Amino acid sequence: MDTSEKLDLVLRPPTEELLIKDDLKRMFDEGRKIEHYIGFEISGFIHLGTGLVAGSKIADFQKADINCRVFLADWHAWINNKLGGDIETIKRIAVGYFKEGMATSIEVMGGDPKNVEFVLGSDLYEEKPEYWTTVINVSKNLTLARVRKSITIMGRQKQEEVNFAQLIYPPMQVADIFAQEITLAHSGIDQRKAHVIAREVAPKIGREKPVAIHHKLLLGLTQPPIWPVEKDKLKEMLSQMKMSKSVPKSAVFIHDSPEDIMDKIKQAFCPAKNVEFNPVLDWANTLIFRGGEAELEISRPEKYGGNLVFYDYESLSREFESGNLHPLDLKKSVAEKIVQLLEPARDKFNRPKYTRMLEELMEIKITR
C-alpha cells in the first residue's frame, strides 16, 4: 500500500482534522512504523460516539499499517471524579469492562482488536517513573492561563468548578503521549487542545512532535438546546449537541438491546427535510456509509412508496431533503442497521461475567 492510500484511510470520515498532513506523509514515506494512541477516561457505559466512532478510525489505521493502542486513562477518570471518584473501582472497570467494550467496538467496525495494545494508565506510571519528570517538564512550559483554557476539553463549560487536580490533567495527558513515544495522537475533536499543547511543547523539551488526528463527534439524539442552530456560535453549539452519557436519551450504548436501540432512535430529534444537524442522518453517515459505499435498505408500506435501497450517503440525504423519505422510515432502517452492527457487542455483554459488571456500573451511576 502506498502513502497516498494510507493517507486516504487516515483521512476517511469521520476524521475531522489532521495536524499536520505533511508530517504524517513524511513518516509514511520514511517507512517508519507509526505509533498511534487514543486515550479514554473510564466513566460509565461506552456509547456509540466513543466505541464505534473511535473504533472505525482504529480499523482504518490498522489497514494503513499503523500500530494502534488504546490508553485506559484511569487516573484521568479519577481526577474527574468518574465512577464515584474511586480509583480502585475505576481500575477494575477499565480492565473488566472498558477494554472489552472497546475491543468489540473495534471489531464491529472492521478492525482487529487482537492487534491493539491496551495500556492502563496506572501501569504506565508504575513502569516509567520518569513519567512524572515529563509531567513537570511539560508543565514548566505552560502558563496557568493556558492550562485553564485547555480544561474545557474535559467536557465542562463552567471553568469555575475546577479543583487543583484537574489542572494537572492536561500536562498528564500530554505526558502520556511522550511517555509512550506516540507519533500519532488520536482523539475526538473535543480533545484537540491537549494535542496542540503536545505539539507546541514537544520541541521545547526535546521530543518529536506527534501528529494529531481528531474525529468528529457523533450528534446526540435529542434536540439541540437552541434550534435552529446559530451558525455563528457553532463551536460551542457543537459541544452541546454531542452525544453524552449524562443525557441518557441522547446516547445509544454498545450493549443496548435491540428494543432499546429502536426505542431511542424512534424518539430522536429528526426534522423532516432537514439534513443539517439531523442526528439520525448523521449516524447513517458516520456509522453506516462513512464516506463510502454501504447498503441501507428502507422498508416501507406501499402507500408511502414501497421499499428503497441506498448505497451512499449523498443519495440518502438528497432523498430525505426532498421530503420523499419520511423521518420515521429513516429511523427504523437506521435503527435496524445499528442493531445488526452491534450484535457482537450484545453477545459478549450478555455473558454472565459481563452482565454482573454492567449491573455494578449501573449501581455506581445510581448511587453516585
Add this chain to the structure above:
RNA sequence: CCCGACGUAGUCUAGUCUGGCCAGGGCAGUGGACUGUAGAUCCACGAAUCGCCGGUUCAAAUCCGGCCGUCGGGACCA
C-alpha cells in the same frame, strides 16, 4: 484564624426583614392530545427531611444559638 455573602425538587430560583393559606414559579422530567418520527404547541402529572442540630412559639424556610459546607475578602508569612 477573622470579616462578609450564600445554602429551598435534577437545575435555576420566589418567599426570610414584618413568623401563620396544602413552600410559588421557570427549565428539565413523565403521561396524554395533535401531526405517519422526533420537535413545536396544548392539556395533565410527579417531584423539596426549606444545609444539619437544638431553642423560642399555639405556630419556624422565616426569629435565636451552635455546627457543617460553598464563594469572596482579610490576617498569618518566624
